[in-house]
Amino acid sequence: MHARDTSKATDGTTTRLPAGRVPVRPAGSEAGPVRAGAAPVPSVLDLQRAAGNAAVTRMVRQARGGTPDVQRAPKQAPGASKQGEHVFNALDALAMKVYTTLKGMRDERIGQLNQQVTSKSLSKEQAGRAAGQSGVKERLEQLRTRAEEAGRKRDHARYRSAMQGAEKGAGGDQNSRDYSQLSNAVMSALATCGTSGWRGGAALQSYRGARLESIIIDQVARQQLRDNELPKSDNKAFDAWFDETRAAMNELFEDIIGTADAMHEMLRVTRRGAGGYPDRGRPGAEELSDTDGESADA
Numbered sequence: 001m002h003a004r005d006t007s008k009a010t011d012g013t014t015t016r017l018p019a020g021r022v023p024v025r026p027a028g029s030e031a032g033p034v035r036a037g038a039a040p041v042p043s044v045l046d047l048q049r050a051a052g053n054a055a056v057t058r059m060v061r062q063a064r065g066g067t068p069d070v071q072r073a074p075k076q077a078p079g080a081s082k083q084g085e086h087v088f089n090a091l092d093a094l095a096m097k098v099y100t101t102l103k104g105m106r107d108e109r110i111g112q113l114n115q116q117v118t119s120k121s122l123s124k125e126q127a128g129r130a131a132g133q134s135g136v137k138e139r140l141e142q143l144r145t146r147a148e149e150a151g152r153k154r155d156h157a158r159y160r161s162a163m164q165g166a167e168k169g170a171g172g173d174q175n176s177r178d179y180s181q182l183s184n185a186v187m188s189a190l191a192t193c194g195t196s197g198w199r200g201g202a203a204l205q206s207y208r209g210a211r212l213e214s215i216i217i218d219q220v221a222r223q224q225l226r227d228n229e230l231p232k233s234d235n236k237a238f239d240a241w242f243d244e245t246r247a248a249m250n251e252l253f254e255d256i257i258g259t260a261d262a263m264h265e266m267l268r269v270t271r272r273g274a275g276g277y278p279d280r281g282r283p284g285a286e287e288l289s290d291t292d293g294e295s296a297d298a
Contacts, residue, residue, distance in 0.1 A: 194267030
């Protein structure tokens, strides 16, 4: 017995094939062999018409179950990142965090003073005088304004970052780790405001000057940007921007310490209720109780 081929020869007669043979389309047919149970495979001509010659190879592979072409991202140089490396770390953002924290402290103490007025353990005059201690409100607004100004200087469209910084390990580069440590030190110091642990901001005083600059400035990114990425004609303008921004960041750090110190003084002086609150510098101003975690002789 022979299998009957339903196709016809060129002369119109029916052809027969040996048993087990699969009929194949004549050469030149647009479609290839069809496997039993498989979805029809589009012809190359159909693909060309649908997508154009440039996409034919990829579409054929996908249609036949192959692996599509993969777009590979270009390799980056060691130490580089997609966003680039900032020349200055975001001390302005840290200053805004300090502003929010200290403002919250002041608002809480003002709320306590108002409660004492309600309970008649404190007069409105005393509460008002206490709230104005050390000019905390003004210092807070100054800190916020200078943080915004420093942020605008840092965020220079042309100079803010380089394409490459220091080599990174699993924990990032050393500059990033140092800045994270500074940020933690600042926030930890704020928690001691109003207590003997503040000690004039001693924990932050040690960061002033050269130590601060070594942390808030990424010198690798600075050199990379200035010497390798910017045209030489930009050097003078870049150096001027760098010096101005560095000065703004140093002033901002002084504002952080000064504002926290003012908040510390307000918290100390506004502890007592029924006895009223003396003004700074007047007799009795340093006669403070041992509340808020500070000893009487602090």
